[in-house]
Amino acid sequence: MASLSSVDRATPFSFEHAWEMTAADYVRLNAFPRVSTRVVLRLAVIAVLAVAALFWRYTAGVGVLVLLITGFVAVLPRLAGSMSRRRFAESAYLRGPVAYGVSSRGFWLRGQNFGAESDWVGLGVWQEREGWLVLSASGMPPVYLPIRELSSAGVYDAVKTLAQAHAPEFGAPETDAGPRGPAADSRG
Secondary structure, eight states: OOOHHHHHTOOOOEEEEEEOOOHHHHHHHTOOOOOOHHHHHHHHHHHHHHHHHTTSTTTHHHHHHHHHHHHHHHHHHHHHHHHHHHHHHHOGGGSSOEEEEEESSEEEEEOSSOEEEEEGGGEEEEEEETTEEEEEETTSOOEEEEHHHHHHTTOHHHHHHHHHHHSOBTTSOOSOOSOOSHHHHHTO
């Protein structure tokens, strides 16, 4: 990982693209991660044990509770998909073209009646998903950047380096528990 001092003095760059997201795009990019076969097998074993617990009066309550929790976990991906579709329908800023951009100073999005931007220090988490680099900051919607277009523009490596220097990747275990960014470096 690059040091923050070398990242903050990066060569200035800027990239912006306009995109009109559909509900299907939004659900695909915000979908619940696929459940592995190993997880499905574990849920099945837990469900079988819970059913077995139903046959003894002292463990029947625990069996019912475990079955309810297992059932909820099993339907969670479907619930997440329907919640994503509803969230898209309720998000006025996603209707119409939205310009998503990134530069050496920060990242932004601008729609017809909405705009938000953040410096790199405000980046909370980032991830690569379905060919997109997604930057998320507190208090603003995610910024979706197509990796292929970033690479074609010659800025993908610089953007990813800045993201890695200022925030953890979504779903990755945190290697250091402290804050990131220049403010964290100045505390000494």
